Amino acid sequence: MGTSPDTIGVVGAGILGLAIARRLQDTHPRARVTVFDKERAVGTHQTGHNSGVVHAGLYYQPGSLKAELCRRGGDLLRAYCDERDLPFDACGKLVVAADDSELAALKEIQRRAEINQVPGLRRLESHEIASIEPYARGAAALHSPATAITDFVAISESLAADVLAADGEVRLSTEVVRVLPVRNGVQLVTGGGERLRFDHVVLCAGLESDRLASTAGDRKEPAILPFRGEYLKLIPERADMVRGLIYPVPDPKYPFLGVHFTRRVDGSVDVGPNAVLATAREGYRRRDVSLADLRDILGFPGFWRVAKEHWRAGVAEVAGSASSRVFVNRAKAYVPSLTVADVVRGGAGVRAQAVDRSGSLVDDFRIHRLDRVTALRNAPSPAATSALAIAEHVVEAINLG
Template sequence: MSRPRVVVVGGGIIGSAVARRLTLLEPRPQVTLVEKELTPGRHQTARNSGVVHAGLYYAPGSAKAALSRTGVERLRRYCRERGLPYEEVGKLVIALDEAEEGRLRDIECRALANGVPGLRWLGTDALREVEPHAVGRAALHSPTTAITDFSRVAEAMLADARDRGAQVVTDFEVVGFGQSGGRVDVQAADGRHVRADRVVLAGGVHADRLAVLAGDGPTPAIVPFRGEYHQLRPEATHLVSGLVYPVPDPRYPFLGVHLTRRVDGGVLLGPNAVLATAREGYRRRDVDLEVIRALLASKGFRRFARSNLRTGAQEVVGSLSRHAFVERVRRYVPEIDHADVEPALAGVRAQAMDADGSLVEDFRFSRVGAVLCIRNAPSPAATASLAIADLVVDRLDLAGT
């Protein structure tokens, strides 16, 4: 009896985790991972802050909440087994005024319901014992929130998969799927193709485009948002011990500018969140007319833009003015000087949006014949990657091939 053939499209941390999990099955399927770049993991996996999220913000009972708590435990063990960096530097979510303190109490309730361990409510003086250079009215401290290097984690997962027989094919840009008789022909732009009994689409910012190629519907559509980071110069990194976050604004779907210690000792500031004009639009000058046309034609996006006009404008100001960006940071750590800050990396977040303009907050999957589409894998996807891989493999129904 031949082994089922599974193709994973996308070599980021989710695709790598899925490929690894497939090779742990008995009987083991034939696994092929295809990646459009010359090396895997170059996009969202390599362009993030490296925070391992403990599950503070997520609605109790949501997939985000469950997968983050399961995922963080799995990730901690995996990093230790593989000798990868994993540092529990802790996170402070700081409220600056009475209104923010009320929202922070709501976050505390969510975090407790989600089983986040070791939470502490801190006043003005107590928060400075954790972050001596930070200021605020009150703070929620999550001591087990950690940092890692997700690029190295993804590389290790892919190495595990290779060691167990998986093939990794790079420079393979998928342009079509031919489904017939329960089988799939995965087609590349250069004429190559790979046949499969099951396909997993883990395409990140290309998730909707790939799903449509496989025969799925156009929504949720991916709206790319660029997150621009700055960093502290080496002589100023002592001003931040761990992770310093603002209380999220419920009117906007992103967390706001925060300060993040990295495993290499550096400190990132940001990101802001501005609309990107290309799916891989890491620079302001990166423009894809197809993306712009799709956004302008979308009634849902226009509705979203109108309802978030004020906050979006503030994000644009922070993008165009380093002074404005640093002033946001100084609200939490006033000793940071403008001369202490320099530009750093930028990333693009694959934000899924429904037809009515509402953002998809939780994980979402769909199935088209033999193709399983990961339509939305928002933060904490990297944290939860090992748990997500279990979920995906369970849904593949390999027994039916």
């Protein structure tokens, strides 16, 4: 008699969870894979609120997981989009040094990008910038023609269809509230009181990643601090101000990339985001407040260390959140002709920023393995770009019978 097929539960139906589920099915075709998500549709949270950018790997520390998996992930994603006739537009990106004080940092980005083998990268002098982005200005820039845009929700929906076609299950409107190691397996407890046993579980819970992992016996740190990123949007009549993507030179002290211009696959252009501490883990609106989430934030020692070190930056971000004029003035450093009349309020997303007890902002992907549980504890940008490569990386380490 043959052995029973392995059962695997994946918590989280964003692009990352669905990519891992599909990779599990490809690698272990006899396994029974079930994906859980508390929402009624896939890709509802970080997947559905991100910028839609397919990153080429410019910024990441050579040798890091981000550097390794971003380049591989972008290639896999482009091939998948081509195969499934999903949108993928290599519109290119400019990283612009606003003035001479940023030239050294721009050179460091170029060094990293060259080590990471970013294709087609080219440095532009000030007078060459307008040939790529006519409205942009700066002391110098890097042009990455391989940087692209896509629709990550459409990709997630396609991956969910793949999971179902391979006899997997995608259980929406099913919240997993606890992950309990049991004899020779893992038990998932749902909000509805179900107790479901699996041979292995993968947690891709994003904004809830620390809480769920701790129920499985993982340490509490890194903890998630939610940062809301708010966007302005160019009015349709001014969308031609930006051909592709225009980014600033990021501050190396922060994992955020700063206010930038992002063309979407529908032709609209976002300006942003800022980074404001959210008062709820799913606080997409300013009025969204969760007392439980605030209690966790204020009770975490790492938060107070972050606040002490970075309070000035926090005040500046709040000012940009409160005033479109302040927001626009920051963006004008790269597109000087931009005015408040050119923009309207856009959407917002919440970044699940992992923070250690020391107050260090976790930059690289962080994956914890606990016997039969694999927990993705930090998966910020470029996680969507890297999703198919992260799936390879995660599944390779899962030992199934």
